[in-house]
Amino acid sequence: MIQYLGDILRNYPTLAVFLTVGLGFLLGRVRIGSFSLGSVTAVLLVGVIVGQFEIPMSGPLKTVFFMMFLFSIGYSVGPEFFKSLRGTGLKQVLFAILMSMSCFAVTIAISYIMGYSKGETVGLFSGSQTCSSLIGVGSEAIMKLPIDQGIKDKEIAIIPVCYAVTYIFGTLGTVILLGNFGPKLLGGIEKVRQQAVELEKSLENDSWKSDPSKLNAHRGISFRAYRLTGDLFKGGRTVAEAETFLSSIGLHVYISRVQQGDKIYVPTPSDVLGPEDIAVICGPRKYMVKVGQHAGIEVENRELLTYPVGRLPVLVTSRDIIGQTVATLMASPLMRGISIRRIKRKGKEISVKSSRLLERNDMLTLIGNPETLTEAGRMIGHADPPTTASDLMFVGLAIFIGGFIGTLTVWVGGVPVSFGTSGGALLAGIVFGWLRSKRPTFGQIPSPALWIMNNLGLNVFIAVVGIEAAPSFVSGLQSVGWLLFVAGAVGTTIPLLFGLWLGNKVFKFNPAITLGCCAGTRTCTASLGAVQDAIGSTVPAIGYTITYAVSNILLVVWGMVTVMLV
Template sequence: MDTFIDILRQYPAIALFLTVGTGFLIGKIRYRSFSIGSVTAVLLTGVLVGQLRISMSGPMKTVFFMMFLFSIGYSVGPQFFRSLRGAGLKQVLFAVIMSSSCFGVTLLIALLLSYSPGETVGLFSGSQTCSALMGVGGDAISRLPLADAIKDRELSIIPVCYAVTYIYGTLGTVIILANFGPKLLGGLEKIRRQTKELEAKLDENSWESDPACVNALRVAAYRAYRVENEFFKDGKTVKETEAELKSQGLPLYVDRIKSGKRIYAANADRIIHKGDTAVLCGRREYIVQDHGLIGPEVSDEKLLSYPLEKIPVLVTKRSVTGKTASALSGQRYMHGIIINSITRHGSNVEISDDTTIEKGDVLLLTGHHSRLKSAAVHIGHMDRPTTSSDLMFVGLAIFIGGVIGAVTIMFGDIPVSFGTSGGALIAGLVFGWLRSKRPTFGHIPDSALWIMNNLGLNVFVAVIGIEAAPSFISGIKEVGPMLLVVGAIGTSLPLLFGLWLGHKIFKFHPAITLGCCAGTRTCTAALGAVQETLGSSLPAMGYTITYAVSNILLVIWGMIAVLIVS
């Protein structure tokens, strides 16, 4: 056992993977409908592993935290900016009221128990999981007119009180919001159903990101017909056949021809004879109509087995802007290409012959690779799907966000900043929104986002548990177990008030209420746990604004608390 412990201390990365892996294993255990979830399990496992006094030095926690917040912002950026007009200001007001309740409850506890400024700062920062408050509060104490010995004692007690209250501040928030919150807001199954309904409203095809789902609707159809109509008794070219189909109101293309045992490409001058088999392609609503001109439909596996591509193309060319869908389809470079869908400002546009194409639209086109490549040159930018991530985009976006977040603006003696983690969140929101508007850069596959989200959050939580564990036990011995109790009260009461406030007064959607409470408490672990419980990233839409507002307000409240208590 001693050898095993020495290995973990010498190689802390191994201890980190042990914590994350064991946490996910425990998080999968269910008793009836109850499960603590991976985030809570990883945190508890980290606290246990941390008793071995393993040093987790370096910026690992910050790196994974920023990765997680960026992925959250990137995922919800488009919906977030669409919702700003309606719920944005309400969420700001919610953050102001709830952060004020955090301040009021903590200050009341400090005054009733006659806590010193250092104990108050530690209690406030730990119970509200606002680490930045420790630094600002400590700076405020250092400027108080106190003897140096008293100042040193007050400054040294801050991290001790922080460690004692921070464990429940994080764990309690996770449990209340992820386990009890849904029950208080109407029941877990009901909220999951409401969340899926809202997701469907925001993105009607959000389920398509599930790799287990396939769309029963096939807009672009490719079907084979045996040529028997007398129209072909003397042979007709592909061009003549397509012209005849179009004259009957059927804008379809001949894509392949089988004559005998040989298969030919459908060039314009290729002759189609009776007895041949031809593949027609076009939009579903046209191809399901009766094609007596050709003959009966047949199942020819060999003829229909060939590769096609379905690729989004961003409209940037002036020559395309303003054309109707029918006029665009009639262009020579669009021969054999089917417009599956048109997306405008993140929403699908209903397609008809009179639908006007606008600059910035994204056309989902189906056809042969060579034809799509040629058409994209005339339309705009082809955004070919890929399994690789644009790491240049990810790295520079987080860098820009981190720099912006690191900038501190002084309002008198009060420093105000979003912090590097808040900057990463803002960068994710902005660049995720830009990606939806101009999908010419910044592609991140869903699987890569899942890794950034889940691994980023759980590594961050694991490091928190491992780092806080040793000082948690020693801190209780030094300041007494009563601080643990009042810290739990300081954490729980504002949360319960916030759930009531969001549900009854602001009437937010339950998933948004849970996200707003996690954001106002600046508790990212709780956001991850709520998303895991609901199986949705929708709570992040309530987290982003409230996190940014509370990150600033809690620091200001902390400085005011120091002045009042002193």
Template sequence: MDIIIHFFRSYPEMAIFLTLGIGFWIGSLKYKNFSLGTVTSVLLVGVLVGQMNIDIPGPLKSVFFLLFLFAIGYSVGPQFFQSLRSDGIHQVIFACIFGIVCIGSTYLIAKIMGYNAGMTIGLFAGAQTISAAIGVGTDTIGTLGISAEKQQEWLNIIPVCYAVTYIFGTIGSAYILGTLGPRLLGGLEKVKNDTRALEKELKQDNEENDPALMNANRPVVFRAYKIESDWFKTPQTVKEIEKHIKEMGRRVFVERVRIDGEVLDITPKTVLKQGDEVVLSGRRETIIEDESWIGPEIFDPELLDFPVEDIFVLLTNKELHKKTVRHLRSLPCMHGIIIKQIKRSGVEIPVYPKTVLYKGDTLEIVGLKREISETAPTLGYVDRPTNKTDMIFVGLGILIGGIIGALTIHLGGVPISLSTSGGALLSGLFFGWLRTKHPTFGRVPEPAVWIFNNLGLNMFIAVIGITAGPTFLSGIREAGFMLFIAGVLATTIPLLLGLLIGAKVFKFRPAINLGCCAGARTTTAALGAIQESLGSTLPAMGYTVTYAIGNTLLILGGVVLVLLSA
């Protein structure tokens, strides 16, 4: 054992990787729907490893935490700024009110319990499941000018309070919003019926028969047919054929033809007759529903040998901002193009005709290569898969944010600043938004964002756990059982008030109300519970805007709570 302890004390970086490896493994384990989650698991494993009294160099955790905050800002930046001037302003105002309720209720509970600034931050981070508040709170405590002994005492108690309150913060949020919430809003069946009615309104008409509006689990197929129907005794143009199919209540595209033995690409004026062969595209069930109008299906490798692309496009065309999917689909350039998926702030939202698009959304589209090459520039910037991150953009972004965050003003002798971590978050917001304006630079691929988010935060949490390990048990005794009760109250009160405010003040439909509460509290686990309970992805339409605002507001709330508590 002495050899093991000596090894980890000599090479503290190995202790961090040990903590990450075991922590991620434990975090992946589930019992039914229960899981500790990665962050809590890493913290607890770090506390265990920290019993070996391992000294971790100071700057290490800050570097990774700054990467995490910049990545968070970068992810939600486009939606954050777009939401401030869009039709979603009601959701923005709701998220601001909800965030103030979260911060205010936590502060009042901590005040009643007599908690110091460290305990208040730990309570806030755990009960509101906003792990990043630990970092900004820690940085802010470091700027207060208090004695080193008191500062260390406050810092040591933060992970204790976080660990005690986080589990109910996660499980309780999912239960309140996913199970209790629908019952409070009129009953589960009533909320389900309202959700189905809202889906029907957003789908409007013909959605089920329109392959341009598809769900990812409904594949598009390309099938070849030999034209034998009597309808083609009079030769028909491609335009007339597609019009005829539409009048049949379906939407299918003509993609390629063989005329007189020669394989050709088509135009709207291409004329087809009996004996010719044609390739049709559309949803599988739409194409095979009735083939008698055209002729028998054939197997023709040469005719079906053509490139089809499935790509992601960053929506940057300002003419399409705040336009619906139906409007987008009606554009001539969208002929033959299928909208497979829409992502906003990294969250997939339903593809309905009345779904409103915003600059910064990512659209996954499918079509022939020539069609994609014509359509993509009209929509915006093609986000082709790459493993290259613009580290100039990331490095300078964090530096600029850190400089701004380090600026300090004094009010009544109290130093006030955003701290370098708060500055990195705001910088990420700005640079994420800037890329929607100039998408040719500043690319941070989704896998890189995942690494910055997960490795950045958990590396920071691992160091926090290892450092707090020696004093963790004494901290548990000091905090007492009432800390858990305080966490339950700090989790529950804002969620119940949020549901009430959303329903009575903002008049949100139940599914949107539940999604807004989950987003404003930045609890993805609760969003999953809501969607499972309602059997619909519709709540995601209330999640994205409020998530962008809530994430920013709650993280910066860590700064506010330290200043208020101190």
């Protein structure tokens, strides 16, 4: 049975990936007390087990999903990333420099203590710090050494073996240390979660609003049914007269539906309403709380209140609207039956005041009659209707542009410096996510789609890493011994503990940022996913982005220095 399963998985490698992801998520749900592996760690472990069948993996598969994950992360945190540059950005650069130095120093110390050769040290460094680019850089540096070609070949051949042996703990150990023990070392998981929530609020990142299991208790616009027995409608009033009177006393509302006997209809401004009628009056909640004293008695009328209401975000771009007050805009005939639910300016929600001057690129959320919303949107600027569809043109071109930029290499003192296609995808996500927040007329990616890109992208990547590394991990242990695995574990653990202390005690980062900085400096994307999963927040990605970019460069430099020193 086992042999038959192995044959199936070898013939159909995609099935091995889905099996690994499915079993990994199942194992990740298992809790023993307060401890659980989490989906990322579990997927990696299952991948190592499934990979014992020596399953061939398609080269582009891992990269495609990895880039998709990194782009989604960048897209999610883009606006907050640029805000953080004004505050903790430079500190994060310094953090990355100091922590990458500790990674280098610990590796060199282990190499001298254990007596490792140049090739073994490069493999140890690249695997324990999960920086695969060091394999190529280290091999190239060894090739340039003035030594016998046979020695060069031997040293270069041992690098990937040592990498495979140390990479498993380099990834898995980092995931467990940061995802499970990191929050506990920084004050406890609940404290870290709370501080992440507080930071989200300070960055105007109300991520709970995108959670489909939660809704905002405050409804900016209200729709209420009244029996028109108030003084306003004694003797009868036209709809226009009633709305004008209410507006004159500061209650900017409108009448959207009327029931007269058994007849329910949408009234015109000239229709006359009286005490026997029931009407739906709608508008901002702050006005609606005072309407009843003029209109009459509020009633429950499900049939009258059951009708579709449109919601349309509109970007202010019209020259005729820019510089107007909200009150002037609302006085326009096209705005009858429409309310402004919220105004967002530069990504931040501001109060809807009648005297508020509208600026270019303000985002207004309009609520009202679906038939009139479209015309109102054209008058104001550019409509951005809510949708369940993703802008795949935006996604595809953004990742291509970022990846293309990432392939460009700059040589600094003989050292190749580049972001790589993965780093480019992350950079593209940050930039295009920020652009989307500034001008939300393109690049729509609904939250459920972003969740799929994030979670499926990361876990398919991790599954392939585990499956690919499994055979060489076992053979590598037989070749170089278990002691190298222990050395790699030490090389992974000490810099991580130093980084947690550094971020918490020296730089005094928010704990979620400290965890993200440690994951970024270690260039271990899997650990970022584990941390986010553990604390239920994307805030750690703010600390990950800058440190990831800096460390990708610095670790390559340290790899060159390693070959010269050992």
